[in-house]
Amino acid sequence: MNLSMAVRSLQRGANLCEGKDLSIRVHYWGADRKHVDTPLHKHSFFEICYVVDGSGLYFENGQDFLLEKGTFFCSRPNQLHKIYEGKNLYLLWAAFEIEKENTSREQQLLFEELANEQNVYLPNSENEPAVLLWKTLMKHAEQQSSSEVLKAISLSLMLSLQALFCGVRDHQKPRPFYDNKEQMIEKAQRFIQDNLAQPLSLNEVARFFHISPRHLSRLFSEITGMSYTSYVRQERVREASKKIRSTNRSITSIAYECGFTSVHYFCRVFLQETSITPAEYRRRNQV
Numbered sequence: 184m185n186l187s188m189a190v191r192s193l194q195r196g197a198n199l200c201e202g203k204d205l206s207i208r209v210h211y212w213g214a215d216r217k218h219v220d221t222p223l224h225k226h227s228f229f230e231i232c233y234v235v236d237g238s239g240l241y242f243e244n245g246q247d248f249l250l251e252k253g254t255f256f257c258s259r260p261n262q263l264h265k266i267y268e269g270k271n272l273y274l275l276w277a278a279f280e281i282e283k284e285n286t287s288r289e290q291q292l293l294f295e296e297l298a299n300e301q302n303v304y305l306p307n308s309e310n311e312p313a314v315l316l317w318k319t320l321m322k323h324a325e326q327q328s329s330s331e332v333l334k335a336i337s338l339s340l341m342l343s344l345q346a347l348f349c350g351v352r353d354h355q356k357p358r359p360f361y362d363n364k365e366q367m368i369e370k371a372q373r374f375i376q377d378n379l380a381q382p383l384s385l386n387e388v389a390r391f392f393h394i395s396p397r398h399l400s401r402l403f404s405e406i407t408g409m410s411y412t413s414y415v416r417q418e419r420v421r422e423a424s425k426k427i428r429s430t431n432r433s434i435t436s437i438a439y440e441c442g443f444t445s446v447h448y449f450c451r452v453f454l455q456e457t458s459i460t461p462a463e464y465r466r467r468n469q470v
Contacts, residue, residue, distance in 0.1 A: 184321060185325055186215070188325055189214065189321045189325040192324040192325070192327055192328075192333065193212040193320070193333060196324070196328075196329070197209060197324075197337040199334070200334045200341065201285070201334070201338070202338045204287035204290050205281070205287070206285035206286050207279050207282070207338065207341050208279060208280055208281070210370070211278050211370065212277050213275070213276040214275050214321065216273045217237075217269075217271060217272065217273070218237075218266065218269055220266060220267040220268070222387045222391060223242070223381065224263065224391065225261050225262055226261075226374075226377050227280075227376075227377045228279060229278065229298070230258040230278040231255065231257045231258070231276065231277055232257075232274050232276040233254070233255050233274065233276070233313075233317060234252055234253065234256075234272065234274060235252065235275060236252050236271065236273040237271035237273050238250060238269070238270050238271075239266055239267065239272040240268045241265075242267065243262055243264040243303060244262065244263075248303075249306070250272065251306065252309065253307055254305065254306045254308065255305040255344075255348075256305070259299075259300070259303065260280070260298055275321070280294075293349070297345050297348055300348050300349055303348070305347065311347055312343055313340060316339055316340045316343055317340055319336060320333065320337060323336060364406060367392070367394075368403065368406040368407065370392065371392060371399065371403075372418075375388070375415055375418055376422075380439075380441065380442050383442065385399065385400060385412070417456065419441045419452075420441075422441050423437050423440075423443075423453065423461070426440065426441070427461055427464055427465045427468070434462065437461075
């Protein structure tokens with residue numbers, strides 16, 4: 184199978200899947216026969232993966248899970264996780280969230296249940312209907328089937344995955360492909376915003392997106408008009424400003440929560456970015 188062609192087809196034709204009282208935004212689809220290790224990170228959305236072949240480890244919440252053929256695993260929103268020690272790790276994955284404004288409360292509750300599901304690891308699942316749906320979807324995508332077909336199968340897959348994970352109690356997770364530079368930077372910006380407490384070095388983020396640090400740096404300058412380092416610093420200060428305004432947490436705690444290595448460095452950067460100290464900013468702006 185031509186994985187690159189299939190994923191590109193899905194990125195274009197199945198990025199918004201809508202059904203009765205349900206709308207799911209798929210941020211990205213992925214498939215890689217030799218998935219590389221990832222740094223510790225988190226997302227503000229779901230990411231569900233299926234192991235087609237190979238082996239590796241998945242880490243979440245202080246626990247390691249063995250990845251081998253036939254395993255599903257789910258990275259829930261805002262949960263730190265990583266994939267490592269991969270050996271010929273062949274993965275399929277999808278990152279998505281529901282669009283609440285176009286989704287009924289009943290359907291929202293299904294995915295809230297998934298977000299709170301503690302069993303994120305399902306080995307020996309190669310005979311589950313979700314596997315057949317995913318493989319069928321990939322085949323249709325490779326054959327350049329219509330967007331209507333891709334969206335219909337994708338929606339069925341998402342509902343099947345939700346039922347698979349949340350039904351465990353009753354019976355008993357790239358190469359990313361990007362159509363353009365703007366899409367690449369949009370994904371990188373969201374990753375940065377979701378992981379401000381992490382170091383976010385240029386090399387580490389570039390490795391996560393499977394591009395060179397030099398290329399990522401060049402794209403940031405070209406698309407945003409600012410350097411990668413400046414953008415990360417700006418986002419850290421933006422998030423810190425929000426926390427200073429809306430919480431009573433100490434300046435020191437906020438500094439570390441937003442990824443600054445010391446409160447002294449945080450105060451210096453905050454002053455450079457806003458022309459005011461964090462303490463004075465709080466006095467003027469706290470809700």
